Amino acid sequence: MAAVAAGVGQQWVLVEMVQAFYEAPAYHLILEGILILWIIRLLFSKTYKLQERSDLTLKEKEELIEEWQPEPLVPPVPKDHPALNYNIVSGPPTHIITVNGKECINFASFNFLGLLNNEKVKSAAQASLKKYGVGTCGPRGFYGTFDVHLELEERLAKFMRTEEAIIYSYGFATIASAIPAYSKRGDIVFVDEAACFAIQKGLQASRSNIKLFKHNDMADLERLLKEQESEDQKNPRKARVTRRFIVVEGLYMNTGDICPLPELIKLKYKYKVRIFLEESLSFGVLGAHGRGITEHFGINIDDIDLISANMENSLASIGGFCCGRSFIIDHQRLSGQGYCFSASLPPLLAAAAIEALNIMEDNPAFNPLCSQRRIHALSGQTRISGLKVVGESFSPALHLQLEESWGSRENDVKLLKRVVDYCMNSGIALTQARYLEKEEKCLPPPSIRVVITVEQTEQELDRAASLLKEAAQSVLN
């Protein structure tokens, strides 16, 4: 019954359709017909690709492949390139160093506290070597975590008075892995122009927006922050998820001066940006106990979100660490690339670092303030004609730059090399500060790096100063 009714219903609809067909105006029918023909054509025509690949024949393709000539893998390097011929150091790079066969006093290694040759440090490393061998044979996640690593992390956290610390097996990789772990694409980072190369690489890996502000210029930074604030007001939804960071160094490696941390803290709370502090040079040097720039200025360490430093300068070991609150540091254990995907620090180097830390804590003779007096001797009293001393009076790594450039950077580098060679021949080991000229964002001018360490005596400092004067006079005149 229902089927019949349905059938009748269908017929009814059909009749109506046919009627409508007859009653429709002609143009309507023609239009419909054209549309149907068009659809049929589209259905049967070949699909076309969005990127129209040119129809090259197989022969043409082969010819192109034959003809293509790549550049050589690397361009040839001229034999007299300043960075090509390394100085060869025979024996340990300690206070008295043998460079290229000549014995000199070391003014070039970052051995600030003289712990490289310390017997206690060496014996701690020996004990560790006897217990663990040399390598760790695995990353931290896969049986590469030794009790020495855990101990070193605890000690560093206690020393710096933070909640937690994390260690890396390579100083460069520390800040270069820490920054991309927090700052991602779309976030904003305000960084000082004179930031070191490791920071620049970390920023590049993070793919964030980088805003450079002039070196140590808080007014410039504030201007950038204000601009960002006005941008935020235009787009508050985006602003709520964009993280902001300021990356600064405690003591800048490239200029030897200190960053104005108290003003930065004020800016931090005013504009709600987080601060990442890189303390490679200032760890062990600034502050009453060597805790770095926060101790130097008397700032609460919790105000700094992340402190990163490498253990290769004051602690005379290898590797680096980051310290801060657990909330921040724990994240790096899963997303710090240099931590998760790389083998852990060899235990003997960790044991050496622990012992060096012990010595730093116990021994007041290594009070970094005493290095201040020594640096004063070099920079304050003796004026060297033609060269100017760049850096704070208490910075252990200074730069000597030419007062006026002699034309091109190449010429300057050659001149400084002659000064360095003169000094090396007379028994003071110096080196030029090396940069990769094409890769740096803001290339510092060529300079000689002078490092003041705790082991140098007054006479040695005087001798170095007078020798530099002589060298400058003979070469630059």
Next chain:
Amino acid sequence: AFEETPMLVAVLTYVGYGVLTLFGYLRDFMRQWKIEKCQNATEREEQKDFVPLYQDFENFYNRNLYMRIRDSWNRPICSVPGAKVDMMERVSHDYNWTFTYTGRVIKDIINMGSYNYLGFAQKTGACQEAAAKVLSQYGAGVCSTRQEMGNLDKHEELEKLVARFLGVESAMAYGMGFATNSMNIPALVGKGCLILSDELNHASLVLGARLSGATIRIFKHNNMQSLEKLLKDAIVHGQPRTRRPWKKILILVEGIYSMEGSIVRLPEVIALKKKYKSYLYLDEAHSIGALGPSGRGVVDYFGLNPEDVDVMMGTFTKSFGAAGGYIGGKKELIDYLRTYSHSAAYATSMSPPVVEQIITSVKCIMGEDGTTIGRARVQQLAENTRYFRRRLKEMGFIIYGNEDSPVVPLMLYMPAKIGAFGREMLKRNIGVVVVGFPATPIIESRARFCLSAAHTKEMLDTALKEINEVGDLLQLKYSRRRLVPLLDRPFDETTYEETED
């Protein structure tokens, strides 16, 4: 390729993840509404109105899935990472949010997780003595970069030795294997160059490629047709949009892939490279020392000429029991890297005792120290590998990777089995490594065994017995191919083709 995931197992794995995700949402909801105590570390009170540092969703996986089985990773040990290792016992009373150390040490766990292929992780022996001597003479650190005052005579000695070992003109060594890749690839290629990188390349290669600024194209894992197609297209069509020809093309491959255990098809890659005039960057992190009749890596394994590979890179962490990486190649290449590598200009050079360990172990492998220990170890590793893999296949597990690779991944698939496998093996005194997402695709989680020349047959037999037991307990024997136990096959060139069905 490898044996396919059985359909039922795949479905159940997805179901498992689905259940975990649901529970994850439930727990997050409870934590948000304070029904459950939140044990995460939180932001400072003074900084509560800053933009949040982590998006909630980023950490979803971390909080709800990783945290449940967190005790399988970061296990602290307190002895040399040799064939047997001592582990510090740790317990958790709050489901892995915090750990406390009981103070007890679990002794003599068979170590199937450390990358100790040739057994050089030792606390006695020639290597350790030499390293101790150098340590007392030179100290532990260096405090300067290679280009400044950090180039010791030891480094020069090491580089000459490594060049001789590999059969190349010249070599350069760096302090960290990861950094070797991430700092030297940008020095070799830049904008306007093309990088063809394998699907499963290591994070360091990916980071190096990204930092270089070159265009990156990915080819399917070990698939030569995919690589050839990309090469052809690249040369014929040039750079996208501007159609300029590429400056150079660099192919990035690894010797042994650490998660799959597969060996790169080197003869074919070299043939392609020569045909299309591109350059080859071979990362031998796991294969140097572990493959080849004389332990010289994948080039030796296939009997090819090391000069065909333009850039031979490797690490010293795995087979040499030290730390660091190296790059070997023609003299022009190494001179260029000495001048322009980021590591040479800005990073501290290698520590002297570590350098000495490498020198001694390389001499041992080459046989130059007057003993045959090196040769014996290389052979022992090859035997252990074949024996272990064959026995596992006979038991019925799904094993990935090439027959000769000492990296043996055993498929687990389901998320719960990841944690269970690790814990059960530890109960039976065997330490294994389990990996899940994100190191592997989400349904292909696995346990990975790293064999060592230091493992004796008894240790392997004990381990195999326990794996058999746990496999039955957790129903891990998914394989549908049953291998008949047969006699040892002689080594021949076609061995690697076996993996291609």
